Amino acid sequence: MKESQPSTIYLKDYKVPPFLIDKTELTFDLDETTTVVTSRLHMRRNPASGKSTEPLVLDGGEDVKLIGLAMDDYALPPEEYRISEGKLIITATADEFVLTCETLIEPQNNTRLEGLYRSSSMFCTQCEAEGFRHITYYLDRPDVMSVFTTTIIADEARYPVMLSNGNQVEKGKTEEGKTFVVWHDPFPKPAYLFALVAGDLAVKNDSFVTQSEREVTLQIFTEPHNLDKVDYAMEALKRSMRWDEEAYGREYDLDIFMIVAVDDFNMGAMENKGLNIFNSSCLLASPETTTDDSYLRVEAIVAHEYFHNWSGNRVTCRDWFQLSLKEGFTVFRDQTFSADMHSEIVKRVEDVSFLRTAQFAEDAGPMSHPVRPASFIEISNFYTLTIYEKGAEIVRMVHTLLGAEKFRAGSDLYFDRHDGQAVTCDDFITAMQDSSGVDLTLFKRWYSQAGTPVVTATDEFDSASGTYRLTMKQQTPATKNQPTTLPLHIPVRVGLLDTSGKVLTSALSGSTSEEHVLHLNSSEQTFEFTGLTSKPVPSLLRGFSAPVKLHYDYSTSDLLLLMSSDTDGFNRWSAAQQIAVNELTMLINQSIAGESLSLESQLVKGFKALLSDESLDPAMVALILTLPSQAYLSELANPIHPAAIKEARQYLKTLLANALSGEFELLYNKHNIQGEYQATAEDIAHRSLKNTALSYWVETNSDQAHQATFEQFRTANNMTDQFSALSIAVHSNNAKATDMLAAFYEQWKAEPLVVNKWLMLSASQDSSDAVASVKALMEHTAFDLKNPNKVRSVLGGFGQSISGFHNEDGSGYHFLADQIILLNSRNPQIASRLCTPLTRWKKMEAKRSEKMKAELERILAQDLSKDVYEVVSKSLA
């Protein structure tokens, strides 16, 4: 362990920057061995800071070597500056000056993938959150916004494409015969939005005419062999640009918008001004190599990054504690966009199931934090589901509380009021409040309080007066870091049904309607619905109107009723999930008690009714048929018994498959549509239902089902069907599974993104020697420890293997810890993310829990990056 531990940064310590940088002029002399960066920073003291003597402290990194420093063109002598802990400190400055700084960096040795680095044959950058300081000394904080001019010098033969933010304004030859290009971005921006790319890239050109009839050039750059996979992203980009004009009145502002795909990237994609950089897995798509899920992901991420141009770039964050200001809002925007492009309910179900599985688990674990954290050690650790997904839920609740029209007015006011500024989550809510007149004072608590609120509902019916009383209590669990918790303002959308499934109209505080939004804003409240003749069945929290855990003592017949008759599609799904959770919980308990499993399943009835309802969207049917995942059941359990959960799921799935085998076979054949692949909602829905049906049908272990799986694998004209068949074969012990996996690799070994899917599936296989298999996979030529996608595929896949990762002897945990230690020094961000499954140790059943803890302790004894240190030390605290 290090002698001194990394320090914590607090929101309460925020101070305005003592200096401003009006203009930033950068010159990059790119080279395979040493790259020289020259910056000319036009600086002045910040009048708002009020201090006139403070030294100038610039952020830098150990990997940046200072080779020249001048103020107003006078070289600074060594006694006038010093470098300490990566920072450059200049004791005395004028009120206004130009600082010239020359640094030497080695992008070719940059394995952290922050700052300037190499991916395949190109140079590229990643500066969010604090990557820019690995390029040159700077005031690397989002409230320092500057106008950037960037000159790139390189050998044109190897780097014919040289890109940066804004517009290209000049191109020429240097005295040494190298090529230079100059880019200028007229919009002031923080350094985290800076980007540079140089390489031998192919480009797809297109254009878009904005609502005010300006023509914008659109370009997507990739390595030449991938150019045939960018058409879908380009169309998605144009749809996003149109949608942002129509839904939010936001028009694009530069004359050119560029996207570059790179293979080595820590995250999904990055919204750099005018020059988005994407993980190739989030951009490239073709029917043969890309599944439906990935198509939808490409569209959503292209939209997300594009939407950041307003929610993030034109209006940015004051400090990193405000990260959800841009991420929560932008996720909400991309979710709504996808809902508009496809199906609103399907999208909502997918988003909620992700939130309830992963964000709820995060919020109940040691890294739990408010949507606006109060402190952090390493900001990279806070690109979390809480900031993104729960942040989006907060914005969605504002939308519910204000209604669509007032929400739009609030958004207009926010953009208008804060254009060109770096602001806070409070500023966002204030704009929403000012424009609508809706009081959001209490609501703001959602930003500062961590944890998932538990809402408990009870009810009674007074037949004499026809009054239905619904009492709701709320409680956010207290934790060591948050010993007192307070009530939140929770919007609860509610409808009432009679016992035949008919929708009821009721009156609540003077308004008569089929649906009401309850404002639960204290620890206990009773709502009185009048005008009823018998006790209704409540449909609560429709559309998942708030990110809470709702408890209401539904009978199975109530749930079956909601599942078949609720007018809220989301709650039909939710009711089915609840029946499944209840039945699985019984089975899990039997398994833990060592009993043999047995169940009189009511879900069979629900599924039968579902399958006979022709009016439903096949995509919804597929979702309702999908049993709660291992991960979701783990989130609900305390303690977690991974093997029992697996056994229970398997038992219920087989039971349903046998009870409805004829139905599943029919369903499979009915939705097995052939024809040219299209990533439309309609076709995706059919494929999804077909493959869900197949996954049940094979559980009957019929030869026909196994044969159908094999045939689908062999003849599919698209990756969705081929890969579904392969996964089903692998997880159902199809006799041909091993051969199919091998054939799949042979067929696709030249397509890295497909190979990653193969790596993931191979690593997820359950077998007694899973640890040995995953080690072998990491020796395979298809693996590369430097590539985050491959690491995520193999170790992410391995995490799903119950006999592998969760092997009782602890070998799986030990193996993961080894990889974390290995990656800690190479790529701290990736290493830190890999810790997540181990951080859940406190919720694990005793035997496994101890072994996980021991591995965390072993990691903590190493010399750690800030990233890994923060996660591991907080997990053990």
Ligand code: PHE
């Ligand atoms: N800001 C990016 C996004 O959400 C995510 C990201 C963060 C990418 C940090 C790289 C590094 O769209």
Ligand code: ZN
């Ligand atoms: Zn984002």
